[in-house]
Amino acid sequence: MPTIKSSYLGNLRTQSEHIQSGTQLLTDAPVDNNGKGEMFSPTDLVASALGSCMVTIMGIVAARDGVDLGGLTWEVTKVMQSGPRKIQEIIIDFHWANPVSDPVMIQKLKNAARTCPVALSLDPAITQTINFNF
The missing domain is CATH 2.20.25 (N-terminal domain of TfIIb)
Structure with missing residues (x-):
């Protein structure tokens, strides 16, 4: 189906x-x-999906380990190239107002984000620049 x-x-x-x-x-x-730009473009959705997927997998790890991800936000920047027109780079800047203080947990969350299904599915030619500001 x-x-x-x-x-x-x-x-x-x-x-x-x-x-x-x-x-x-x-x-x-x-x-x-040639479009109106009034909605997400298909490539915007790809870039957004990467950030959402990373946070979803981080959320699974956090819930399993009793960590609250409240206050976690992120910004996504999509960089296009021409000839052929395609996504060249996706930049994600994570911000967490009240991060956990455990460096082991922080590393677990970063590893979870980097290995989310969307991150692993994107063509390696697309640079994934991930900044964890916590």
Whole structure:
């Protein structure tokens, strides 16, 4: 059974529905690629997915070890290249207002982030620059 059902809406816009939950999302081509840039672009979703996946896996490790990730935030920067147009680099800056003081736990969380399924699935040609500001 499919996971996602999608359709083209015209004007470089797509709609996708997560079948299990019914959640929908729209994408637009970015302004610098003939689009309106009114929504996430498909490559924005790839970059966002990396950060979300990293935090999800960190959350699994944290919950298992009784650590609260409250206050953890992140910013994602996507760098595109041309010829051919593709993602060159994804930069993620993590910030944690009240991190745990245990350096072993901090290292576990960093390792979990770096080995999330999206990180492991991306082409090695895409540079993943991950900054843990905690």
